[in-house]
Amino acid sequence: MIKRLTPDPKARDxxxxxxxxxxxxxxxxxxxxxxxxxxxxxxxxxxYYDTEKVEGAxxxxxxxxxxxDPLISALPxxxxxxKARYGKPTMAQPRLGQGAYRVVVTDAYQRRCAITxxxxxxxxxxxxxxxxxxxxxxxxxxxxxxxxxxxxxxDAGFVTxxxxxxxxxxxxxxxxxxxxxxxxxxxxxxxxxxxxxPANRPSEEFLxxxxxxxxxx
Numbered sequence: 001m002i003k004r005l006t007p008d009p010k011a012r013d014x015x016x017x018x019x020x021x022x023x024x025x026x027x028x029x030x031x032x033x034x035x036x037x038x039x040x041x042x043x044x045x046x047x048y049y050d051t052e053k054v055e056g057a058x059x060x061x062x063x064x065x066x067x068x069d070p071l072i073s074a075l076p077x078x079x080x081x082x083k084a085r086y087g088k089p090t091m092a093q094p095r096l097g098q099g100a101y102r103v104v105v106t107d108a109y110q111r112r113c114a115i116t117x118x119x120x121x122x123x124x125x126x127x128x129x130x131x132x133x134x135x136x137x138x139x140x141x142x143x144x145x146x147x148x149x150x151x152x153x154x155d156a157g158f159v160t161x162x163x164x165x166x167x168x169x170x171x172x173x174x175x176x177x178x179x180x181x182x183x184x185x186x187x188x189x190x191x192x193x194x195x196x197x198p199a200n201r202p203s204e205e206f207l208x209x210x211x212x213x214x215x216x217x
Contacts, residue, residue, distance in 0.1 A: 033062045101138040102126040108195040109145035114202075115159075115167055117192035118147045127151045129161075129206040134213075140195070141203040150183075159183065160215035163204040165191045170216040 049056035105126035130136035153159040169187040173180035
């Protein structure tokens with residue numbers, strides 16, 4: 001599906017100074033922007049361009065020119081496939097900015113789990129402290145980057161983090177499953193990894209809410 005470019009002004013990481021593109025799309029090939037000087041074809045983890053510098057400013061200017069060109073910006077709707085490949089459509093209420101939220105939390109925590117320090121990216125997830133469904137917000141201070149098992153335990157109330165940034169593990173893990181030694185080793189420990197920018201660190205207010213309303217004790 002073709003989507004218009006929608007930069008999210010709130011999805012900005014002050015550590016790296018970049019704007020996250022929440023809904024990118026592809027222009028026609030004839031309107032593609034030439035690779036800047038120094039661009040490498042084997043980039044894996046992405047590359048940033050500072051718009052305060054000449055190279056970044058030129059790139060951003062090229063993007064703006066194409067957005068203002070009516071012949072380019074009048075993009076066609078996605079082409080419908082002749083045969084249905086999926087089930088019947090269903091109504092769903094999407095989380096606004098969820099994709100951008102995941103990106104900024106991942107970058108704020110420098111791609112490392114807040115509790116364990118794990119840096120294997122495929123198992124790291126952006127967890128809300130106060131769930132989005134319970135009036136939580138897509139703000140970095142309401143999130144932590146967690147290894148997937150800790151994310152599940154955190155959401156279920158078996159693990160929490162105190163306002164002092166100490167890890168607490170519920171006795172319910174041992175009582176219900178007679179297990180959990182790898183988790184209890186971290187009980188009472190300080191978070192292994194927190195954002196460099198204090199404004200991005202877990203909010204005491206959100207952590208207190210999780211302690212009082214989710215943690216099973």
